[in-house]
Amino acid sequence: MSESSPPAAPPTLRWVGDALTGSLELLDQTRLPGEVVTLSCRTDEDVFGAIRRLSVRGAPAIGVSAAFGLLLGVRQALAPTPGPMKGDRAAFDAALAASAEKLAASRPTAVNLFWALARCRRALSAEPDLSPGDALVRLLEEAQAIEAEDRAMCAAIGRHGADLLPEPAGDGELGLLTHCNAGGLATAGDGTALAVLFEAHRRATDAGRRVRVYADETRPLLQGARLTAWELTRRGVPTTVLCDSAAASLLATGRVHAVVTGADRVAANGDAANKIGTFPLAVLAHRFHVPFYIAAPTSTFDRELASGKEIPIEQRDAAEVLNYGGLRTAADGAEAYNPAFDVTPADLIAALVTERGVIPSPTAEAVAAHLADA
Numbered sequence: 222m223s224e225s226s227p228p229a230a231p232p233t234l235r236w237v238g239d240a241l242t243g244s245l246e247l248l249d250q251t252r253l254p255g256e257v258v259t260l261s262c263r264t265d266e267d268v269f270g271a272i273r274r275l276s277v278r279g280a281p282a283i284g285v286s287a288a289f290g291l292l293l294g295v296r297q298a299l300a301p302t303p304g305p306m307k308g309d310r311a312a313f314d315a316a317l318a319a320s321a322e323k324l325a326a327s328r329p330t331a332v333n334l335f336w337a338l339a340r341c342r343r344a345l346s347a348e349p350d351l352s353p354g355d356a357l358v359r360l361l362e363e364a365q366a367i368e369a370e371d372r373a374m375c376a377a378i379g380r381h382g383a384d385l386l387p388e389p390a391g392d393g394e395l396g397l398l399t400h401c402n403a404g405g406l407a408t409a410g411d412g413t414a415l416a417v418l419f420e421a422h423r424r425a426t427d428a429g430r431r432v433r434v435y436a437d438e439t440r441p442l443l444q445g446a447r448l449t450a451w452e453l454t455r456r457g458v459p460t461t462v463l464c465d466s467a468a469a470s471l472l473a474t475g476r477v478h479a480v481v482t483g484a485d486r487v488a489a490n491g492d493a494a495n496k497i498g499t500f501p502l503a504v505l506a507h508r509f510h511v512p513f514y515i516a517a518p519t520s521t522f523d524r525e526l527a528s529g530k531e532i533p534i535e536q537r538d539a540a541e542v543l544n545y546g547g548l549r550t551a552a553d554g555a556e557a558y559n560p561a562f563d564v565t566p567a568d569l570i571a572a573l574v575t576e577r578g579v580i581p582s583p584t585a586e587a588v589a590a591h592l593a594d595a
Contacts, residue, residue, distance in 0.1 A: 231248055231257060231259065232246075232248065233247070233248050233250075233277070233282055233405055233406050233407075233408070233409065234246065234247050234248070234277065234282060234285060234286055234289075234368075234409060236289055236361070236364070236365065236368075239361075240292065240296070240357045240358045240360070240361040241296065241300065241303075241306075241354075241357065242303065243361075244261050244262060244263045244293075245261075245262040245263075245267075245268065245286065245289040245290065245293065246259050246260065246261055246262070247259065247260045247262060247268075247271050247276060247277045247286065248260075248277075248406070249271075249276045250275060250276055250277065250278060250406055250447075250448060251274060251275055251276050253406075253447050253448055253451055254447055254448075254450075254451040260276060262289075262290070262293060263293060263297075264293050264294065264297045265290045265291065265293050265294030265297065265320045265323055265324055266323075267290075267293070268286055268287065268289070268290030268293060268324065268327075269290065269323060269324055269326075269327045271286065272286060272287070272290075272324075272327040272328055272334075273327050273328065275442065278402075278406075278407060278444070279331075279402065279403060279404075279406060279407020279408060279412075279483070280331040280332065280333040280334070280407070280483070280484070280485045280486070280517075280521055281333050281371050281374070281375075281407060281408040281409065281413070281518060281520070281521075282406070282407050282408050282409065283327075283328060283331045283333055283334050284331070284333030284334055284336060284337035284367065284371075284520065285337065285364070285367055285368045285371055285408075285409050287324045287327075287334050287337050287338055288337045288338070288340075288341050288363065288364035288367050288368075289361075289364045290320070290324050291317065291320050291321060291324060291338060291341050291360065291364070292357065292360045292361055292364060293320075294316065294317075294319070294320025294321075294323065294324070295313060295316045295317050295320055295357060295360065296357060298312075298316035298319070298320070299312060299313060299316055299353055299357075305354070306352075306353040306354045306357060307353075308353060309353065310349065310350075310351070310352065310353060310356065312353070313345075313353040313356050313357075314345070314346075317341075317342060317345060317360075318342075321338045321341075321342060324338060325338055328535060329533045329535050330485050330486055330494055330532065330533055330534060330535050330561065330562050331485045331486065332485070332486040332520070332521055332522075332523045333485075333518075333520050333521055336520045337367055337520075340363065340367065341360060341363050341364065341367075344359065344360075344363040345359060345360060345363075368409045369409075371408055371409040371410055371518070372408075372409050372410035373410070373576070374408075374410065374518045374576040375405075375408050375409075375410030375411045375412055375413065375416045376410060376411065376416065377576035377577075378413050378416050378417065378516050378517075378518065378574055378575065378576050379411060379416030379417050379419060379420035380420060381574050381575070381576075381578055381579055382414075382416070382417030382420070382421075382481065382514060382516050382574040382579075383417055383420040383421045383424060384579075385479070385512070385514060385572060385574070385579065386417070386421050386478070386479055387478050387479070388430070389430060389431075389478065392430075393431075394430070394431035394432060394433050394459075395421065395425060395430065395431070395432045395433070395478055396432075396433050396435060396476045396477045396478050397418055397421065397432065397433070397434050397435065397477070397478065397479055397480075397481055398434075398435040398436075398437070398468065398471070398472070398477045398479075398480045398481075398502070398511075399414050399415070399418065399434060399435070399436055399437070399445070399449060399480070399481050399482055400436075400437045400439060400445060400465075400480075400482045400495070400496060400498055400499050400502050401437070401439045401444045401445055401449070401482065401483070401495065401496035401498070401499070402415075402439070402444040402445060402448040402449045402452070403415055403482060403483025403516065404416075404448070404449060404452040404453075405452055406448050406451075406452060407483065412452075412483070413483040413484075413516040413517055413518065413574075414481045414482050414483040414515075414516045415449065415452060415453070416516070417481050417514070417516050417574065418432070418434050418453070418458065418481060419456060419458070422434075422456070422457075422458045431459065432458065432459065433459045433460070433461060433476075434449075434453055434458055434459065434460050434461070435460075435461050435462075435463055435471060435476075435477060436449045436450050436453065436460060436461070436462050436463070437462075437463060437464075437465045437468060437498065437502070438462055438463065438464055438465060439465065439496060439498060440465055440498070441541045441542050441545075441559065442541060444496065445462065446462045450462050465498050468501075468502055468505055469505050469508075472505050472506065472508075472509040472511060473509060477509075477511055478511065479511060479512050479513075479514060480502060480503070480506045480511060480512070480513045480514065481514045481515075481516060482495050482496075482499050482502070482513075482514075482515055482516070483495060483515065483516055483517055484515050484516075484517040484521055485521065485562060486521060486522075486523050486526075486532050487515070487517055487521050487522045487523065487573065487588075488522075488523060488526040488527065488528050488529045488531065488532060489522070489523070489524045489525075489526060489527055489528070489585055489588055489589070490527060490528045490529075490567055490583075490584065490585040490588065491567030491570060491573060491580070491583030491584060491585070491587070491588050492528050492529025492530075492532070492564050492565065492566055492567050493515050493517070493529065493564065493565050493567070493570065493573070494529060494532045494534070494562045494563070494564045494565075495515070495562060495563070495565065496561070496562060496563075497560055497561060497562055497563050498563070499562075499563055499565055500563040500564060500565045500566075500569075501563075503565045503566075503569040503570065504569065506569075507569050512571035512572070513565075513569060513570055513571050514570070514571055514572050514573075514574055515565070515570055515572075515573050515574065516573075516574040516575075517573065517574070517575060518575055518576055519575050519576065519577060519591075519592060519595045522575075522588065522592055522595075524588075524589075524592065527585075529564035529565075529566065529567075530564075532562075532564055534560050534561065534562050534563070534564075535560070535561040535562060536559060536560055536561070537559045537560075537561050538559065539556065539557035539559055540557075541557075541559055542557035542558070542559045543555065543557050567583045567584065570582075570583055573588070573591075575591065577591060577595070578591070
């Protein structure tokens with residue numbers, strides 16, 4: 222590593238130890254980029270708090286963390302002090318249900334949260350004869366399987382998404398615009414949208430070309446400026462941060478050849494919820510004839526919701542908008558409108574990219590076909 226190279230990023234999440242005594246370590250993203258701090262979670266309440274205050278964020282990472290949090294919740298209920306598990310299998314199942322209900326309340330929009338909790342509960346319900354101790358080990362195995370699959374998913378999305386991107390003309394650089402953070406900090410692997418950008422950078426470097434990523438700062442919590450730029454620069458990707466309101470000006474210059482974002486939930490018709498500010502970016506991309514892509518795993522699709530109108534949108538604390546850096550920046554008496562997400566209609570999305578491949582010009586029929594047998 223050269224002296225100018227930033228240090229490698231620590232893992233976003235990792236399980237340390239066995240089922241009975243281990244813990245979940247989370248990189249506290251609220252402290253980035255100024256401090257690199259790891260949280261040790263030993264209860265489901267710890268995980269709930271980390272998800273709620275955005276210490277861990279991004280739909281896939283939330284799902285993986287919740288799976289491990291479920292184990293911690295059951296263990297806390299049946300073995301509050303080090304030692305053997307207490308209670309019978311009925312007590313285990315009751316603790317599992319209670320912990321799942323608690324964790325499900327942490328964030329309402331990220332569907333991976335509910336998907337991971339449901340998957341873990343199905344795995345245990347399929348083996349009703351396991352003792353509480355063996356069931357806890359089985360729960361850890363399922364959480365670790367979800368984590369491993371998430372890493373593989375990220376790599377596949379990166380390959381499929383990079384295949385869609387154009388090559389710059391002549392010796393020019395490929396400009397890619399993204400919003401919020403859909404990288405390794407949002408997943409257990411390289412991310413969803415950022416996996417595409419990392420793969421594009423790798424391919425361009427191998428071919429002697431250049432990629433530049435433009436990262437919206439993403440108000441009000443600056444996930445783009447704080448997190449996406451932090452990830453990209455540590456991987457050697459040329460990165461330019463811009464105010465959200467500068468996106469139209471940038472797109473008008475012609476320096477952006479594609480927009481790539483992630484999603485927290487995708488409805489059955491292809492409408493996609495992502496961090497607030499994504500919808501206007503899609504509108505701008507359409508205006509300037511720049512393809513707008515969304516990269517998300519199949520676990521982010523909610524086939525129970527016919528359209529984006531049914532996606533629940535989290536409303537966050539007004540202080541995030543009315544204050545900055547702990548200081549009041551809005552006039553006293555002013556109120557705030559602070560939805561965490563908006564919904565981009567499918568007709569503005571050039572393609573949805575999943576670990577299975579690409580859904581061009583998504584429709585309800587195309588989404589259903591893509592997800593068949595998933």
